[in-house]
Amino acid sequence: MLLRNCRLVVTWSEDGSPRxxxxxxxxxxxxxxxxxxxxxxxxxxEEEIDCSRRIVLPGIVNAHTHSPMVMLRGYCDDLELxxxxxxxxxxxxxxxxxxxxxxxxxxxxxxLSTGTTAFIDMxxxxxxxxxxxxxxxxxxxxxxxxxxxxxxxxxxLKELEDFIRTYSGDRLVKPIVNVHxxxxxxxxxxxxxxxxxxxxxxxxxxxVSETRKEVYECxxxxxxxxxxxxxxxxxxxxxxxxxxxxxxTSREIELIRExxxxxxxxxxxxxxxxxxxxxxxxxxxxxxxxxxIGTDGAASNNCLDMFREMKTAVLLQRNNYWDTRIxxxxxxxxxxxxxxxxxRIDGGDIGPGKIADLVMLDLDSxxxxxxREDNLISNIVYSATGRDxxxxxIDGRVVYDRERDLxxxxxxxxxxxxxxxxxIEKFVQAHR
Amino acid sequence: MLLRNCRLVVTWSEDGSPRxxxxxxxxxxxxxxxxxxxxxxxxxxEEEIDCSRRIVLPGIVNAHTHSPMVMLRGYCDDLELxxxxxxxxxxxxxxxxxxxxxxxxxxxxxxLSTGTTAFIDMxxxxxxxxxxxxxxxxxxxxxxxxxxxxxxxxxxLKELEDFIRTYSGDRLVKPIVNVHxxxxxxxxxxxxxxxxxxxxxxxxxxxVSETRKEVYECxxxxxxxxxxxxxxxxxxxxxxxxxxxxxxTSREIELIRExxxxxxxxxxxxxxxxxxxxxxxxxxxxxxxxxxIGTDGAASNNCLDMFREMKTAVLLQRNNYWDTRIxxxxxxxxxxxxxxxxxRIDGGDIGPGKIADLVMLDLDSxxxxxxREDNLISNIVYSATGRDxxxxxIDGRVVYDRERDLxxxxxxxxxxxxxxxxxIEKFVQAHR
Numbered sequence: 001m002l003l004r005n006c007r008l009v010v011t012w013s014e015d016g017s018p019r020x021x022x023x024x025x026x027x028x029x030x031x032x033x034x035x036x037x038x039x040x041x042x043x044x045x046e047e048e049i050d051c052s053r054r055i056v057l058p059g060i061v062n063a064h065t066h067s068p069m070v071m072l073r074g075y076c077d078d079l080e081l082x083x084x085x086x087x088x089x090x091x092x093x094x095x096x097x098x099x100x101x102x103x104x105x106x107x108x109x110x111x112l113s114t115g116t117t118a119f120i121d122m123x124x125x126x127x128x129x130x131x132x133x134x135x136x137x138x139x140x141x142x143x144x145x146x147x148x149x150x151x152x153x154x155x156x157l158k159e160l161e162d163f164i165r166t167y168s169g170d171r172l173v174k175p176i177v178n179v180h181x182x183x184x185x186x187x188x189x190x191x192x193x194x195x196x197x198x199x200x201x202x203x204x205x206x207x208v209s210e211t212r213k214e215v216y217e218c219x220x221x222x223x224x225x226x227x228x229x230x231x232x233x234x235x236x237x238x239x240x241x242x243x244x245x246x247x248x249t250s251r252e253i254e255l256i257r258e259x260x261x262x263x264x265x266x267x268x269x270x271x272x273x274x275x276x277x278x279x280x281x282x283x284x285x286x287x288x289x290x291x292x293i294g295t296d297g298a299a300s301n302n303c304l305d306m307f308r309e310m311k312t313a314v315l316l317q318r319n320n321y322w323d324t325r326i327x328x329x330x331x332x333x334x335x336x337x338x339x340x341x342x343x344r345i346d347g348g349d350i351g352p353g354k355i356a357d358l359v360m361l362d363l364d365s366x367x368x369x370x371x372r373e374d375n376l377i378s379n380i381v382y383s384a385t386g387r388d389x390x391x392x393x394i395d396g397r398v399v400y401d402r403e404r405d406l407x408x409x410x411x412x413x414x415x416x417x418x419x420x421x422x423x424i425e426k427f428v429q430a431h432r
Numbered sequence: 433m434l435l436r437n438c439r440l441v442v443t444w445s446e447d448g449s450p451r452x453x454x455x456x457x458x459x460x461x462x463x464x465x466x467x468x469x470x471x472x473x474x475x476x477x478e479e480e481i482d483c484s485r486r487i488v489l490p491g492i493v494n495a496h497t498h499s500p501m502v503m504l505r506g507y508c509d510d511l512e513l514x515x516x517x518x519x520x521x522x523x524x525x526x527x528x529x530x531x532x533x534x535x536x537x538x539x540x541x542x543x544l545s546t547g548t549t550a551f552i553d554m555x556x557x558x559x560x561x562x563x564x565x566x567x568x569x570x571x572x573x574x575x576x577x578x579x580x581x582x583x584x585x586x587x588x589l590k591e592l593e594d595f596i597r598t599y600s601g602d603r604l605v606k607p608i609v610n611v612h613x614x615x616x617x618x619x620x621x622x623x624x625x626x627x628x629x630x631x632x633x634x635x636x637x638x639x640v641s642e643t644r645k646e647v648y649e650c651x652x653x654x655x656x657x658x659x660x661x662x663x664x665x666x667x668x669x670x671x672x673x674x675x676x677x678x679x680x681t682s683r684e685i686e687l688i689r690e691x692x693x694x695x696x697x698x699x700x701x702x703x704x705x706x707x708x709x710x711x712x713x714x715x716x717x718x719x720x721x722x723x724x725i726g727t728d729g730a731a732s733n734n735c736l737d738m739f740r741e742m743k744t745a746v747l748l749q750r751n752n753y754w755d756t757r758i759x760x761x762x763x764x765x766x767x768x769x770x771x772x773x774x775x776r777i778d779g780g781d782i783g784p785g786k787i788a789d790l791v792m793l794d795l796d797s798x799x800x801x802x803x804r805e806d807n808l809i810s811n812i813v814y815s816a817t818g819r820d821x822x823x824x825x826i827d828g829r830v831v832y833d834r835e836r837d838l839x840x841x842x843x844x845x846x847x848x849x850x851x852x853x854x855x856i857e858k859f860v861q862a863h864r
Contacts (some may be wrong), residue, residue, distance in 0.1 A: 068689070073815060074807025078759045109798055192528040271747035272814070276754040303799060308740070315703035315744065316751065322708040327510045366541055366845040367735060370852040374860075375506025382704070382734040383505060383661040413798040420802040 001028040006051040011350045028356040031396035059357030061339025063264040064243045064294025068103030072299040081273040104129040112400045114305040115359040116385020122178040128174045137399035145178035153189045171244040194235035201408030210244035227252035246277025262342045264289040267316040269296030293335045305386035328381035356396040433460040438483040460788040464829035491549030491789030493771025495696040496675045496726025498555045500535030504731040513705040536561040546737040546818020547791040552614045554610045562605040569831035577610035585621045611638040626667035659684035678709025694722040694774045701728030701746040706855035725767045735816035760813035788828040
């Protein structure tokens with residue numbers, strides 16, 4: 001496949017700063033970028049895509065979400081975290097595979113059409129989400145979650161082993177090890193989960209230090225801060241992926257750096273659920289920790305658009321630091337290059353040999369003008385939304401083309417609405 | 433005009449809470465809503481618009497912007513306020529009427545197509561912006577600004593008098609009195625400006641307490657906090673419209689309440705410029721002060737989408753208060769009903785006799801699903817963006833119809849880009 005005459009292309013320099021290419025061709029062979037240059041010769045049988053009115057970005061990773069929860073968008077909104085969570089758990093007891101399928105499909109339609117190429121997911125019935133992801137061609141990193149307050153860890157363990165067997169070797173769907181949190185799982189469970197992650201070389205994905213309540217109760221129960229606890233029980237490693245970290249100490253940041261764990265910032269969800277705190281983006285970035293960005297579930301965000309998330313990340317960080325030390329390029333790098341590093345895929349950047357996961361923005365969008373090379377990164381982060389995405393390529397395949405797919409997906413979303421709302425309205429009536 | 437079978441309609445109850453109507457017809461005669469009901473009879477010659485796949489909202493007021501600054505979107509980004517301002521002023525000395533026309537047009541295209549029905553503007557050459565506003569049919573509240581560090585107040589005064597004469601009685605363009613700030617104007621100038629506002633029954637629109645620097649210098653120079661100073665020199669009244677207020681004391685909130693002045697919150701711009709502080713939304717709302725929302729200019733935001741602004745307002749406030757006391761409905765009311773109250777137009781609500789300024793959202797947008805009556809307000813504020821707007825009616829006229837206008841406006845935005853970038857690139861080269 002030949003992406004002809006790409007108007008503006010965002011790549012990353014060795015030193016981590018953005019490097020913009022103008023008017024280049026990009027050749028994709030199989031699932032990789034083969035070469036980049038001016039006026040490449042078209043090879044026989046090669047498909048050519050005109051990119052003269054497109055901006056080409058590396059793939060974008062939503063590093064923390066609960067995709068099927070899009071079905072609960074706007075449900076019981078405007079509550080604080082722990083109250084909201086108990087209301088949500090009430091509904092979740094009634095979910096079935098069909099509802100998960102609908103939620104997953106709606107979420108994947110939203111993510112793909114707003115430029116997400118891969119997502120790290122934590123939810124029930126992950127085999128259903130995995131099937132939908134394969135159908136649409138998006139990269140999904142997921143597994144049945146350990147959440148002992150709801151499901152016995154033996155049951156989860158069995159399901160996880162099945163899941164790992166089923167998806168080992170899949171191109172798009174990759175197993176991880178999901179652990180809800182230290183307040184819903186025992187130490188033994190977390191340790192067992194981390195062992196499985198190490199044995200199978202998988203990511204262990206866990207919520208940590210999201211609320212003051214969590215930190216307070218951890219300190220009371222274990223005499224330690226949450227990240228300290230994870231370190232002391234031996235589950236902090238290069239395989240560990242920590243989400244939220246709104247209430248961490250400098251000592252805990254040091255432990256993350258020391259062990260090579262990675263982290264995800266979910267600014268919108270944290271703000272919306274009023275968890276307050278301060279994700280120490282700058283300190284972590286300066287220590288070389290892989291900082292990534294996630295939307296969290298649509299039930300607490302309430303959208304899955306990574307462009308909106310990137311902007312809010314900068315805004316929140318500047319509000320916290322009282323200065324502009326966090327720049328647009330930092331969050332764009334977190335969402336692309338760092339995301340792919342966490343996934344252990346050589347992507348999130350554009351260059352020969354990189355995986356062919358690309359997001360294209362419409363150069364002529366009203367909302368990006370007047371766009372130029374010198375304001376490109378700013379306008380991507382502060383002005384664009386996912387609605388400016390005109391095409392998404394994953395693993396060398398065009399999985400979203402706005403002209404081809406948007407109207408059809410819109411119609412599909414309408415059908416999904418009808419079915420989901422029948423369930424939710426019935427549930428609400430029964431539980432009044 | 434008959435809006436037939438509006439699927440969901442947002443109106444405001446007497447007590448200020450939202451009241452949702454389902455499947456109603458709305459009749460518009462001239463520039464007002466005449467009646468709302470089920471199965472209204474179509475009158476001879478009446479135009480009918482099918483609204484069965486639309487959500488109808490009251491008009492939305494962008495209560496503080498500098499619309500032509502969209503031309504500087506992404507220019508010198510990532511600086512803090514006072515440094516950024518000096519770089520921007522450097523370019524602004526070279527602006528001419530043509531550039532203002534292009535900037536105004538790009539801004540108005542963006543605002544209308546994202547659901548803004550009226551805006552309060554502060555910038556140079558307002559007669560140009562006014563002409564573009566009339567051409568597109570959007571309500572504009574503007575005037576030449578008093579900014580003594582750049583323009584003598586005599587010159588501004590003359591221009592203001594001309595402007596008031598020209599636009600008194602205009603249906604869409606209304607003069608206001610723009611005063612940049614107490615750090616760019618003398619006390620005498622601010623007092624004179626307020627007198628003109630009172631004499632002509634106009635809004636006096638002024639930036640106040642945006643940064644710590646401003647507050648510190650005001651306290652040093654005058655021995656008073658900025659709002660206190662305005663009160664003591666007699667310019668705080670029902671006509672006064674105060675913007676930003678990131679650093680105000682309880683005493684100042686009390687003075688605003690006492691005098692009936694109105695206020696605007698610009699969360700994105702404040703966060704992006706790292707002015708920090710805390711706009712006391714809840715305290716002001718509880719005291720009955722008219723709180724409104726504004727995007728500020730696109731050079732500091734960098735977008736003019738009021739839906740994105742509403743969401744960020746909730747997020748920032750929750751991050752400040754560490755709880756969820758600010759709800760989606762509060763900011764929606766601030767952007768609609770309160771906005772129109774500040775403009776002294778009986779709108780921002782939907783009911784017989786109200787002005788016919790309406791914003792319609794696409795009910796079938798992927799990003800709002802699964803939408804229902806009970807999650808409508810949440811999904812409007814947290815999930816929608818201006819891109820979900822499918823139609824805008826102002827003063828009883830359809831001024832934006834996505835199917836009719838979007839593609840054409842996109843083409844126009846592209847042309848504007850070419851011309852603006854020629855100027856900016858030349859400027860940057862000359863000032864390297």
